[in-house]
Amino acid sequence: MTSDTFRAAARALLDRADILAGHTETPGQLTCTYMTEAHQAVASQLAQWLRTAGCDSVHVDAVGNVLGRYHGTGAGVAGRLVTGSHYDTVRNGGRYDGRLGILMGIGLVEALHTRGIRLSRDLEVVAFAEEEGVRFGSTFLGSSAYAGHFDDRLLTTLDRAGTPLSQTLRDAGHDPAEIARAAGGASGIAHYFEIHIEQGPVLLDLDAPLGVVSAIAGSVRRRLRLTGLAGHAGTTPMRLRQDAACAAAEIVLAVESRCDGRNGLVGTVGQLEVPNGSVNVIPGACLLSLDVRAADDATRDAALADIDARIAEICARRRVSLESETLLRASAVACDPAGREAWRHAIGAQGGAVHELVSGAGHDAMMLARVAPVSMLFVRCGAGGISHHPSEIVTEADVAAAYAAAWAFLLAYSA
Ligand SMILES: [Zn+2]
Structure with a gap:
């Protein structure tokens, strides 16, 4: 892959983030909370992109996670690589929080598929349905189900309109009883990596496009x-x-x-x-x-x-x-030392300085850490580092740098 191809992939990603941002509960703002019409529209758009990217199988599980699997050769390695993030948003949020990581995953499958490259391991891209906790006041609904740690007592939780979570799921065509079975994700993960906008000003201050997360606070x-x-x-x-x-x-x-x-x-x-x-x-x-x-x-x-x-x-x-x-x-989560090293290497190969930082915000990787080693890559957040806000922004050049690093990381992890 050349810098031009990473640049083109970055441009495509930003376009897709704009398309997703068009699905909102509040015109003029971006609000996409769990299992609303806008939320379900985003899920079907993501499923469609996972298919066209070249995934061998795509499905939506009982909590609304959208999963795409790109098969590897399976040559002598155990466990799959998983990457992803969440597609719900806060009220009047930004368009890259969560979605950046999902779209990067889709772009990576696309890049592998168009080049006819099969990794040694399966690569699974997961778009987690819920992380922010806006509608039902409980965070990580998507990744907790995927990791086999969904708390069934949450099914009776009411949203502001008085609708229980269980009913909300049924109305959207899901069977709450199936959630336990959604936890197929819990086993067989060699490594989970999440690419996320930093949501803070540290990388901006360091003048660095990328950072390796050492731990999630x-x-x-x-x-x-x-x-x-x-x-x-x-x-x-x-x-x-x-x-x-x-x-x-x-x-x-x-x-x-x-x-x-x-x-x-x-x-x-x-x-x-x-x-x-x-x-x-x-x-x-x-x-x-x-x-x-x-x-x-x-x-x-x-x-x-x-x-x-x-x-x-x-x-x-x-x-x-x-x-x-x-x-x-909530307990802190240390990122996997081998994963951190692989990211440092992937960033260093681009010639820039390598920075590590602590994530002060929670991420789906915290849930995945219960069942697999996890690592995270942060992408610089512009506009003073503002996030959970319409001004949240990333540059095409920074996303291209993230693609280059992720590509190197992927090839290293699949070797
Ligand atoms: Zn997020």
């Missing part, structure tokens, strides 16, 4: 409620106050100062609210969220322990009480 999310004492803003002396918002302010800064970025450690208070607050009332309560992530669970938990100690100290000093609820605890 594990996160802990909490909701905190601070209770102090409301009082008159004019008559209560400063030293007699139990101001819940002042305690929250100290906590916000404590989180910021503890989360120093080492080992991917980041901490955020994204929600901060004084319920029924008033201009002339000392805040008697304050609600805040806490999100802490790191490349490994030990780093994250050490930070959380320190933050908890600081919160206890702040609350005691200010005579404010604390209630804390853990909403999410």
